[in-house]
Amino acid sequence: MISINSITKRFARGVESRLAVDDLTFDITSGRVTGFVGPNGAAKSTTMRIMVGLTRADRGEVRFDGVTHRQLPHPSRVVGAVLDPRCMHPGRTARQHLRATAAHGGIPSRRVDEVLDDVGLTSVANRRAGGFSLGMRQRLALAGALLGEPNVLLLDEPSNGLDPQGIHWLRARLSAFAAAGGTVFISSHLISELSIFADDLVVIGGGRLLAAESVAEMTRRVDRSVSVATPSSAELLTLLRERHIDAIRIDDRIQVRGASADEISQLAHSHHLRITELSEVSTSLEDILLELTRSATEFTAA
Amino acid sequence: MMSQTTTSLRNRRNDLAALPGALHSEWIKAISLRSNRALILVAFIGGAATSILVGTLVNNEILYVTDVAFYWTVVSAMFAAVCGVASFTSEVQHGTLPMLLTARPSRWWLGLTKLVTTMAFGATMGIAGVAGGLAGAVLTDLPSGHAGRIPATIAWALGNTTLSAALGLGVGMIVRHGSAAISGLLIWGLVVENLLTVFLPASLVRFLPFYAGTKLLGIESDLDSAEAIANALSRPQSALVLATYAATAMVVGAILLNRRDVE
Numbered sequence A: 001m002i003s004i005n006s007i008t009k010r011f012a013r014g015v016e017s018r019l020a021v022d023d024l025t026f027d028i029t030s031g032r033v034t035g036f037v038g039p040n041g042a043a044k045s046t047t048m049r050i051m052v053g054l055t056r057a058d059r060g061e062v063r064f065d066g067v068t069h070r071q072l073p074h075p076s077r078v079v080g081a082v083l084d085p086r087c088m089h090p091g092r093t094a095r096q097h098l099r100a101t102a103a104h105g106g107i108p109s110r111r112v113d114e115v116l117d118d119v120g121l122t123s124v125a126n127r128r129a130g131g132f133s134l135g136m137r138q139r140l141a142l143a144g145a146l147l148g149e150p151n152v153l154l155l156d157e158p159s160n161g162l163d164p165q166g167i168h169w170l171r172a173r174l175s176a177f178a179a180a181g182g183t184v185f186i187s188s189h190l191i192s193e194l195s196i197f198a199d200d201l202v203v204i205g206g207g208r209l210l211a212a213e214s215v216a217e218m219t220r221r222v223d224r225s226v227s228v229a230t231p232s233s234a235e236l237l238t239l240l241r242e243r244h245i246d247a248i249r250i251d252d253r254i255q256v257r258g259a260s261a262d263e264i265s266q267l268a269h270s271h272h273l274r275i276t277e278l279s280e281v282s283t284s285l286e287d288i289l290l291e292l293t294r295s296a297t298e299f300t301a302a
Numbered sequence B: 001m002m003s004q005t006t007t008s009l010r011n012r013r014n015d016l017a018a019l020p021g022a023l024h025s026e027w028i029k030a031i032s033l034r035s036n037r038a039l040i041l042v043a044f045i046g047g048a049a050t051s052i053l054v055g056t057l058v059n060n061e062i063l064y065v066t067d068v069a070f071y072w073t074v075v076s077a078m079f080a081a082v083c084g085v086a087s088f089t090s091e092v093q094h095g096t097l098p099m100l101l102t103a104r105p106s107r108w109w110l111g112l113t114k115l116v117t118t119m120a121f122g123a124t125m126g127i128a129g130v131a132g133g134l135a136g137a138v139l140t141d142l143p144s145g146h147a148g149r150i151p152a153t154i155a156w157a158l159g160n161t162t163l164s165a166a167l168g169l170g171v172g173m174i175v176r177h178g179s180a181a182i183s184g185l186l187i188w189g190l191v192v193e194n195l196l197t198v199f200l201p202a203s204l205v206r207f208l209p210f211y212a213g214t215k216l217l218g219i220e221s222d223l224d225s226a227e228a229i230a231n232a233l234s235r236p237q238s239a240l241v242l243a244t245y246a247a248t249a250m251v252v253g254a255i256l257l258n259r260r261d262v263e
Helices: A044-051 A094-104 A110-118 A134-146 A164-179 A191-195 A215-220 A233-242 A261-270 A285-296 B012-032 B034-057 B073-093 B097-103 B107-139 B147-175 B178-199 B209-215 B226-231 B235-259
Strands: A002-013 A016-028 A033-037 A059-064 A079-082 A152-156 A183-188 A200-205 A208-214 A224-229 A246-250 A253-257 A277-282
Touching: A002 A044, A016 A044, A016 A059, A016 A200, A016 A208, A033 A044, A033 A164, A033 A191, A044 A152, A044 A183, A079 A134, A079 B097, A094 A110, A094 A134, A094 B012, A094 B097, A110 A134, A134 A152, A134 A164, A152 A164, A164 A183, A183 A191, A191 A200, A191 A215, A191 A285, A200 A215, A200 A285, A208 A215, A208 A285, A215 A285, A224 A261, A233 A246, A233 A253, A233 A261, A261 A277, B012 B034, B012 B107, B034 B073, B034 B107, B073 B097, B073 B107, B073 B147, B073 B178, B073 B209, B097 B107, B107 B147, B107 B235, B147 B178, B147 B209, B147 B235, B178 B209, B209 B235
Parallel strands: A033 A183, A033 A200, A079 A152, A152 A183
Antiparallel strands: A002 A016, A002 A059, A200 A208, A224 A253, A224 A277, A246 A253
């Protein structure tokens, strides 16, 4: 369990200061994949940096099973973090990069070949990282995080630059990691991407917590309705309202909540009303995210 | 798969036990870059070439191995300072500093690890330069001079390159931007100090960092004024001046590393 308790961070630049993280509190459960979602500038990266002590919070703390990151005797054996996929010297080979990383973290060098194999980079282990694509760098960065066999993975937008095959592999790898009891905390600004394999979602905007719930709970927020086009709209509206079904006219259509397309079709047919179009309409998780973060989005187009 | 639960808390013993691994990591990083090997080679070739050129072209005075072999050390020390800067700023530039601190959060210990490896690299660069200088001077058939002074001068030369590397590391930790730190250091060493030696009184010039470093080599020059000779510091005193600059830069750099957020 990772507990984020009231973390607050204000960045000062000259005489100006900006509240980046505002009293953020939530928990991340072990054995689950937790997605961390928010628009650009929501302070996702700052929060993750605070979690591993790279950025100091003005207030509050983050605890991994009751212990702060600074107090961990062997941090890389507990937390594996990928906060920047470019975190490697272009002049070193993948194997040299991982050997140096392993030595620094007190991890046996035999792990280097194991993680290279794990992320599918064995064939390019002796190539310099400067020639790697962004996707290969993402894999190498993930290999570095996995070196210490940690039980927590913190990943900041790890699918950037990955091809569809790579994204599929990443999802499977992280799901397997969580299934084995590990904790995965992964950020993205795309809720649809996370909803495919995350168990829980934490939504922030403007540095504030907007929602922290399971994907299933968030999916239940999805609003479903049926759109009906009919030349007899007045009659159909009356029929629906008589049955206490929520129905409103929008332009030349009727939007119905609380009845399925099949039920509406049956009702119209039994009263000899002609329907020219009948379609189910639902909001997406993206719509929910947009709604949640509407007031907290820092950068929007005019 | 999961290897450890978080039952114990980190203490100083953990940090100390991690030091050999951190030094091993720095060693792997140092030897894995072709540019580092190239710099050592350049230091050797530069030393040899300088001795051969000076020994061949200067005919109006008698030159000795004990002097000529160490001319290049002035440049080696500047190289060492630049390498010292890069040893830290390249971690910032390539985004590997967050990785280091995520694996080992103690920033003081990271500074110490960097200091040890950077000074070792500075000494290696000094050895390569002096070896090249001695080889070139011997090849040019220069008279040996006071051969008994050579071991002591080698030791002082290595002190110069080692402390210069530490000074560079400290500057790199303060500035964090590689190009800015290196250009600033080179402008100071090659331009500003040379101007200051002209305009400042000798009693102050002797306290300039690279001037003090050069004085460690014990090279006597006809260009030195009577005032400069009268005010000259001894080698240990000059070493103390350079060491004070290096220590100050390191302490300030380490404090800033400890206080700043890491991007």
